[in-house]
Amino acid sequence: MKRNTMQRQIILDSVKELGNHPTAEQVYFYVSKKHPTISKATVYRNLAQAASSGEVSTVGVINGSMRFDHNTSDHFHFVCQRCYGLVDVPHFGLPDQYPFNELNIKKVELTLHGICDQCR
Amino acid sequence: MKRNTMQRQIILDSVKELGNHPTAEQVYFYVSKKHPTISKATVYRNLAQAASSGEVSTVGVINGSMRFDHNTSDHFHFVCQRCYGLVDVPHFGLPDQYPFNELNIKKVELTLHGICDQCR
DNA sequence: TATCATATGATAATAATTACTATTTGTCAA
DNA sequence: TTGACAAATAGTAATTATTATCATATGATA
Numbered sequence: 220m221k222r223n224t225m226q227r228q229i230i231l232d233s234v235k236e237l238g239n240h241p242t243a244e245q246v247y248f249y250v251s252k253k254h255p256t257i258s259k260a261t262v263y264r265n266l267a268q269a270a271s272s273g274e275v276s277t278v279g280v281i282n283g284s285m286r287f288d289h290n291t292s293d294h295f296h297f298v299c300q301r302c303y304g305l306v307d308v309p310h311f312g313l314p315d316q317y318p319f320n321e322l323n324i325k326k327v328e329l330t331l332h333g334i335c336d337q338c339r
Numbered sequence: 340m341k342r343n344t345m346q347r348q349i350i351l352d353s354v355k356e357l358g359n360h361p362t363a364e365q366v367y368f369y370v371s372k373k374h375p376t377i378s379k380a381t382v383y384r385n386l387a388q389a390a391s392s393g394e395v396s397t398v399g400v401i402n403g404s405m406r407f408d409h410n411t412s413d414h415f416h417f418v419c420q421r422c423y424g425l426v427d428v429p430h431f432g433l434p435d436q437y438p439f440n441e442l443n444i445k446k447v448e449l450t451l452h453g454i455c456d457q458c459r
Numbered sequence: 460t461a462t463c464a465t466a467t468g469a470t471a472a473t474a475a476t477t478a479c480t481a482t483t484t485g486t487c488a489a
Numbered sequence: 490t491t492g493a494c495a496a497a498t499a500g501t502a503a504t505t506a507t508t509a510t511c512a513t514a515t516g517a518t519a
Contacts, residue, residue, distance in 0.1 A: 220486080220487095220495080220496080221496080222484080222485045222486070222495085222496055222497065223485070223486090224484080224485070224496095224497060224498080226497080226498070227497085242475090243475080243476080244474095244475080256498095256499075257498085257499080258498060258499040258500060258501090259476095259499095259500090260476090260477080260478090260498080260499070260500080260501085261497080261498055261499070263475090263476065263477075264477090264497080264498085265497095267476095267477095279399060279400070280399070280400035280475095283474070283475070283506090283507080284474090284475065284476095285475085285476090295439075297439060297442055297444075300445065306442075308439045308442075319415075319417060319428045319451055322417055322426075322451065322453055322455075323453040323454050323455075323459065324417075324451050324452070324453045325420065325452050325453045325454070326451070326452040326453070327449070327450075327451055327452075328448075328449070328450045328451075328452065329447070329448070329449050329450075330447075330448045330449075330450075331439055331442065331444050331446070331447055331448070332444070332445050332446040332447075332448060333442055333443040333444045333445045333446070334443050334445070335442075335443075339443065340464080340465080340517080340518095341465080342464085342465055342466065342515080342516050342517070343516070343517090344465090344466060344467080344515080344516070346466080346467070347466085362506090363506080363507080364505095364506080376467095376468075377467085377468080378467060378468040378469065378470090379468090379469095379507095380467080380468070380469080380470085380507090380508080380509090381466075381467055381468070383506090383507065383508075384466080384467085384508090385466095387507095387508095400506095403475090403476080403505070403506065404505090404506065404507095405506085405507090
């Protein structure tokens, strides 16, 4: 059965505290400050676990690294093609009458790609 | 200036012939049959180039590998969370009046995740 | 055909992630 | 509270996808 470890708690808290769609590496760096002996494998393991249980969500792989998201409510993303920064975009209802409704949809992922204000 | 090489041609043809959202590795395997001495780096290089020039499109990284798409017209995707198979989903118009219209959108990526018929 | 910039092939290097394993630690029952 | 044990951790090796490097080859152009 699942156990409650301090590492797990710190990792999940850190994702929330970081806020902005961090990579596993960034979570590791942040967590290391509070818990210097934590292993990178532990961070990866817990993030993967939390993602599969729905405690955090994933945005997908951007510029080679998976991006995690503390916000598990329905929303979409904008990603800058230059700096790879991520911005939340509010969810909007998708039509119900489209052909993909016959599929077994578990998750809808909508990502907008472009150049952010800072980068233009 | 850009040159027309046999390798480049074979690679682009192969993406079209394969049809179904191959990885670079799968393109390499397929291309190798026609051109046994081709280098994997050449395949990666040409796919990246073709993607940035718009000759092919990319679906994103799925299960650790970038998936390429010969279909450059506007459309969306369904990806099976078990077998990682990809299916095209017809494009539908997205609303114009949403907040993200103030952003500099170059590309809209919509991916549905679920379990495909074969896998259920 | 000579020139030269660009592409290729072969392979090394990198980066992200996962696998492995000895050790530690929550949890639960007595 | 303690003992037992399944599950998690730390540390590190291994894997996998992709990119970098560079000597050689080859399209394109004059």
